[in-house]
Each structure stands twice: as C-alpha cells, then as structure tokens.
Amino acid sequence: MAEYHVGCGxxxxxxxxxxxxxxKDGLQLWRSKSDVTDEAVSAVLTHFITxxxxSDKTKLEKVxxxxxxxxxxxxxEIFASKEENNDTHMDT
Known part of the structure; x- marks a missing residue:
C-alpha cells in the first residue's frame, strides 16, 4: 500500500x-500529487472546532x-454570527 504525504508548495x-x-542528494520528489488545499483547511478547522x-471552550490558542x-x-475563536467582532485582522 502506498504511503501518502502532505506538503505545502x-x-x-x-x-x-x-x-x-x-x-542520493537527499531530495525527495512527488510521484503523484493532488491539490487538497480546500479539503485540508476544512479538516484543520473541523479538528479545532471539535x-x-x-473541552467546552469557545477560544483556543496553539503555538x-x-x-x-x-x-x-x-x-x-468561535462565536454566534450575530455577535459583533471588531477584530480588524479578521479575514472573512
């Protein structure tokens, strides 16, 4: 069975x-690859929401x-969509 890897270009x-x-020079190349950007981002968000x-929290920090x-x-941070969020750095 093939061993799958995930990487960022x-x-x-x-x-x-x-x-x-x-x-021999240590470089490893893709044999076959697919763009999974949307699925990967969605999976990571679902992971942290879960x-x-x-843990019954609405905010989580990771380093x-x-x-x-x-x-x-x-x-x-997860909040109801009706709440105001004044964070100017929020990407929507």
Missing part, C-alpha cells in the same frame, strides 16, 4: 500524494515551532 498550495524514493467542543527558530501562535 512555495505558493501555499497544499498537496497530498505519494513520493518517489529519496535521491477540540473546542469537546508551533517554525523555520528559523521562531514560533507561530494561532488563536481560534
């Missing part, structure tokens, strides 16, 4: 597929280490 597209065997629901010894902090 240079322009933010999320791919899922199988990889070729690793080359996590908030299971991950990223390239360059930096940290990425993401805050998820």
């Amino acid at each position: 240079l322009f933010g597209t999320i791919y899922a597929g199988t990889m070729m065997k690793q080359r 996590e908030m629901g299971n 991950w280490g990223v390239i360059g010894n930096r940290k990425l902090k993401v805050t998820f």
Whole structure:
C-alpha cells in the first residue's frame, strides 16, 4: 500500500500524494500529487472546532515551532454570527 504525504508548495498550495524514493542528494520528489488545499483547511478547522467542543471552550490558542527558530501562535475563536467582532485582522 502506498504511503501518502502532505506538503505545502512555495505558493501555499497544499498537496497530498505519494513520493518517489529519496535521491542520493537527499531530495525527495512527488510521484503523484493532488491539490487538497480546500479539503485540508476544512479538516484543520473541523479538528479545532471539535477540540473546542469537546473541552467546552469557545477560544483556543496553539503555538508551533517554525523555520528559523521562531514560533507561530494561532488563536481560534468561535462565536454566534450575530455577535459583533471588531477584530480588524479578521479575514472573512
């Protein structure tokens, strides 16, 4: 059975597929891949919504280490659509 991988391209597209065997220079190339950006984003959002629901929370913060010894902090907040949200950084 093929081993599937998920990765993000240079322009933010999320791919899922199988990889070729690793080359001698350490580079690994896709054998076949599909753009799964929308499905992946939806799955991640569903994951955190479920996590908030299971812990009876409306807000959740997560921190991950990223390239360059930096940290990425993401805050998820769920609220009724009738509520006002004055966050100017909100992407709708």
